[in-house]
Every structure is written in C-alpha cells, then in structure tokens.
Amino acid sequence: MVDILRFVELIPPQQSLQSTSEVDVPQFNAEDSMMDVDFDGAHFEDEGELLSEVEVYEGTGTCYAQDGVTFLDLFDADEYAECRKENLFYPFASKEEWEVADFLLHSPLSMAAINQFLELPMIHRLKLSFCNAKELRSRAEMLPKGPSWKCQTIPSLNHTKGPIRLFWRDPVECLESLFSNPLFHDQLDFVPRCVYMTSARLLRVYSEWLTGDSAWEIQDQLPRGATVLGTVLSSDKTNITNMTGARVAHPLLLCLANIHMNTRTKLSSRAFLLMALLPIPQYLHSNPWMRGMLEDLLMHECLSIVLKPLMKAAEIRIMMSDPVGNVCHCFMPLASIYCRYPGGMYACMRAQENFAVYPWHHIWSLGTLFIIPSARAPSP
DSSP states (O other): OOOGGGGTTTSOOSOOOOEESOOOOOOOOHHHHTOOOOSTTOOOOOHHHHTSEEEEOSSOSOEEESOOOOHHHHHHTSTTHHHHHHOTTTTSSSHHHHHHHHHHHHSOOOHHHHHHHHTSHHHHTTOOSOOSHHHHHHHHTTSOOOSOEEEEEOOOSSOBSSOOEEEEEOHHHHHHHHHTOGGGTTSBOOSOEEEESSTTOOSEEOOSGGGSHHHHHHHHTSOTTOEEOOEEEEEEOEEOOGGGTSOEEEEEEEEETTBOHHHHTOGGGOOOEEEEEEEOOOBOOSOHHHHHHHHHHHHHHHHHHHHHHHHHHHHHOEEEEOTTSOEEEEEOOEEEEEEEOTTOEEEEEEETTEEEOOOHHHHHHHTOOEEEEGGGOOOO
8 A cells, every 4th residue: 555645745736726728738748658659640639629718627637656667667577578679579470470460360260260271372381480370379378468367257046058257357457557558648638627618718618528527526526636537438249259159248348538539439549448248148047038137137247346346446546657657646437338238228326215327436436336227227
C-alpha cells in the first residue's frame, strides 16, 4: 500500500480553476515517450474547443512520482529481451517471416487449414522457422505478454452439454495496460472540464466524457489530486475463432473513456482490450423459458466474477503509471456500457425490493450488478 500523503508536498497540483478563452489542456510530450504515432494521419483535434470558453477542474490529475512502470518497461523486462536486441522480430527470423506469422494468427483459418497452407511448395521455399500451426502458436506465445488469462469452471445445478468455463483477465491489469500504453501518450485527458461556445456561457458543449456533468460530479467526491479513469465496457455475441471449433461466446471488451473519442472509436487504434469470454452454455432443461432464465443468471454470475477486482479498485483507489511513467492516484468508475444480449439486457442494481436504473458509478460504488431482460426492466 502506497501512502500518497507523503508525496503531496513534493509535487503540488498542476491544474488550477480557470475561465479564459484559451486554456492549455495538459498533454504528454511525444519526445518523453520516444514514440510518435499517427493513427491513419488523423490528428484528433477538436477545433470547437479551441475557440470556446473552457473551465477546468482544480487540483486533479496530480503526479505523485515519476518512476512508474510503463508499457515499454515491461516490454524490455521480458525474458527474451536480450534476444530482441540482435533480432527485433524474435522469435521469428525476419520481418518477412513475422508478416507471414501475423497474417496467419489474425486470419479465420483453422489449424488444419494453416497446416495445409504451410505444406504448399511455394511456402516451403520461404524456409520458415515453423512448419505447422502448433509450432506457430508456440512461437507466438514467446512474444511479450499482456495481462494473463485465467480459466474458471462455473458450477451449475442444472445439466448442460459440457462444462461451463469462463475465460477472463484481471480488469485492473487491463486498465493499467491501456493507461501505460505509449500509443495513447497524446490521446489521454485527465482533467474534467466544462466547455462553452462563448464567454457568456449560454451554450454548453459536450464532446468527450470528461466534458460531461458525471465526470465533474465524480471528481467532487474524490480526494484532491485524484485522477478519474472512466471505464467503458462493450459486449456482443460472436464466434470466437474457427481454431477452437467454431465456438460462440460473449466477448467482453474494456476501454478507457479518457482516450479521445476519435481515437477510441477507430478500429486501427485498438483501444478496446479483450477482457473476458462470457460462456454461452447449452442447458438441457425442457422448458425454453427456464433455459433463458438460467442463461441470464449465468451472465450475472460471470460479470460479478470478472468485474469484482474493478469494483474493489474503484472503492479503495490505486496508484497507476501513465505512458511516460508519472504515478497517479486513480479512481475507475464505470462510464458507459454497450451490450447486445439476446432479447436486450439492462444492467441494474437492486434498491430495496424493486429494480431501478441508477447512474453507472453508483453501481460500481455499491458493488452490485444485475442483468435482467429488457422486457422486465423498468423505464428510467
């Protein structure tokens, strides 16, 4: 446990409450992260805010230390880091071999189809270091790893065609990976702000999540210097991959609302990180309505397991490192969720004896998440 109070006198809050026509919102310097990335040539600038009246929140986003562990630090601490000094594409022999491997690993081909592809005479003349899909997979596992995967068997009193397995990663580790990723070094905001069209403040502008009222209200409840990291969840039923027998699941994706919207919604930026594969079992109950209810209850149970570390971290708050190694005191409320479950779903919390829809950050703080069909959900 890090005592943040001993850092308060060392580095005072960097922001102050201002009301001017031109406000410099803090951003990272590209030279500090030693990486300058242009997502398809877009600069992601909001020209409206440059000409508007901006009021920023006072005393937030404080840096308590500058020795945090970044994404590149973890990359260089990998067990094969020494091998990559001589060959940047290790464990692959060259850039060309890496391009072939990257194509196969991201393709929808099954393992049998990959084996047939690698057995072609033309591919043999490339003299690849891997001869089949199994060897390709083993080399891919030697690459620097992100948050580790866990597998948990969910017990059930009702019979299914097979065991119910939940594959998931720690959501706090996923957020740390996104927060310290150098690709987003200049695409992150930390300070809630109110944006107006003119100095008269008659027309409010809402663009990013931090320009909304909820971020400002959440910041009011936090200690001075805390950093709000909004959590975005997304899920939809889809095929996992043909390499696992064409199984289906509900992939649960996670993203930071602090990342600029134009970057976050761009597929090439890869701002959404796969956090869990929620199982879709085949229950053997004779009543189809009961099967649907069992699936809903299972979804609730799986979400409770996966999101428990994130709700705990939102309650006690943790220290995290940004892309350039600045250590911040972070609080992670749920900013929004996008989901499309069968029949439509509502994420609700229980208030006394009735279900009611509350702001998402209240769900996090109370630590109770309910998933019920939209047909039974109350109107907001």
